[in-house]
Amino acid sequence: MITIETLSDIAALADRLPAADQAARDAALARQNSLTKPPGALGRLEELAIFMAGWQGTDRPRIAQAQALVFAGNHGICAQGVNPFPQEVTAQMVANFQAGGAAINQLCQINGAELQVNALDLDNPTQDFTTGPAMTDAEALDAMTQGAAAVNVQADILVLGEMGIGNSTVAAALAAALFGGSAAEWVGPGTGSDPAGIARKIAAIETGLRRHSGLGAMATLAALGGREQAAICGTVLAARAARIPVILDGFICTAAAACLYAADPRMLAHCLVGHASTEPGHRRLLAALAQKPVLDFDMRLGEGSGAALALGIIRSALACHNGMATFGEAGVSEA
Template sequence: MTLLSDLTTLAEVEALAATLPDADADAIAAARARQDSLTKPPKALGRLEDLACFMAGWQRSERPSVGQAQAIVFAGNHGICAKGVNPFPQEVTAQMVANFEHGGAAINQLCRASGADLEVVALDLDRPTADFSEGRAMTEAEVLEAMARGAAAIPPSAGTLILGEMGIGNSTVAAALACAAFGGDAADWVGRGTGSDAEGKALKARVIEQGRQMHADATGLALLCAYGGREQAAICGAVIEARARRIPVILDGYICTAAVAPLFAADPAFLDHCIVGHQSAEPGHARLLDAMGKTPVLTLDMALGEGSGAALALSVLRAALECHNGMATFAEAQVSGG
């Protein structure tokens, strides 16, 4: 059973924001005090110190650990592809899922390098969502089902969660979700995705504007009904379940961050336990991160998806905790100045 198992409306899901656990302020304070006592100048490790304190707060421990790092890649297909927004056929989604399962994708190598287990969850690839420029992409029941599947995908032993996605056409869905959640013109949010040229980007912007006119009243988690897709809804479900279990989350790039824009729109506190692994080369991602007040761990000009940037950020997180837990204090090292 997960937190979402018995919920029957998106309004009930949105109401969870007020009931979910917060970071432990005492553990954060203890971790910060430890950082200040280590054999280094104050703040000398910069963001690494902040990451260690972030982990301490969610694990309620002065000396947190990564634990079992679990990466989950959700895959889905999208009806908006009927409008020609992607140069590749939707069959590529299933082909890439098979590649993940056989260990041949970038995420397989990066998970091995960073010490994460990988699970791939394909969400009804033979049943794409509807075309959001002509109607709702999903019914409320379909969104709830996908969210529940996302929540159920987290194993009981997970200590840190990495989230990623795969789906031909989902860069258009990401831009639509970001645009609907934060405003502006569709063109501000559209990028190349998997190889679109200038004409392809213009087409994406046009279909997103059509969708915005049709779904102008959609807010909060209803944005998932309006625009889809199943992998985005599953990511939202996983984020909520992780929060209920106090599991820190590393989000991947543009598409993954846009997937949780409906959660942010419903209540920004839904994402308090989430960090963003990297800033994608997709132009809309910097704009989205600024709107959410999130600072990425890495900026490496990547735009692959799959959870690849989040898996790389896990290595940085591990380094942060090695320093936090393994360094000597001034007193222990008998170094003056502490």
């Protein structure tokens, strides 16, 4: 377990968190090279199997339990007209998740993940970051603690997603603050903003960036982020402490975790990005994080949908890694 008393404590955690097991990675690579195929012939499936081996500490990694966590929050920045939908939709979609009617429900079911939805004080949106910090340090830490507590430490892999009207604006603000560039370079349509709506998003972010400049990574999370972004950071840290690999979803989820990367890049070593969102800022953010997504399916739904879909690819990678015969077992001559 990890204990975080202040946001400023987080950057120092990188020195205390477990690293991947290099011996297990090497053994998994040796197994890959002994299977009945040319070395490297399965491409990224081989890389994914070796990645999983390193974090599970075994040359034969498996997924017996997969957990999916979706965090939902509401945002004061919606007062600036940055979203075409009212904030009531956040709670309505949470109810849809709980009733089993959303895309994430179907993708978790077919790919073998147990879904848990966590609504974070939806009746109390964060503050409008154009007028002050979105959260106090205490509020950000509380959301991180809730996120960390939601992690099943017996899980073999964790799928992360989010829901929150207005949070594509929050993600763009975080990305711009952490990695530079203009607001316009990070902003996209989100749930369907028209050109006027996009202009309002850009203006709001520019105001927020001027107001909250020069902050550290985690202070930026509190100033510009939301409860679901803070909760995602808490889950990522708790998963790392338990050596659980994480699949991040699209732009919003990745931007949340990017706060940890900006504090210390080592903190996301156990994370994969499930897919490349069509939200324009996501590819720019992936480049900043040096992350290659598992899938590129032109998705932009959120909810953890791309991460849950990527889980199926990782299961396929491990099925080949563990189930294929070696040359010796199959009686096939090697070159």
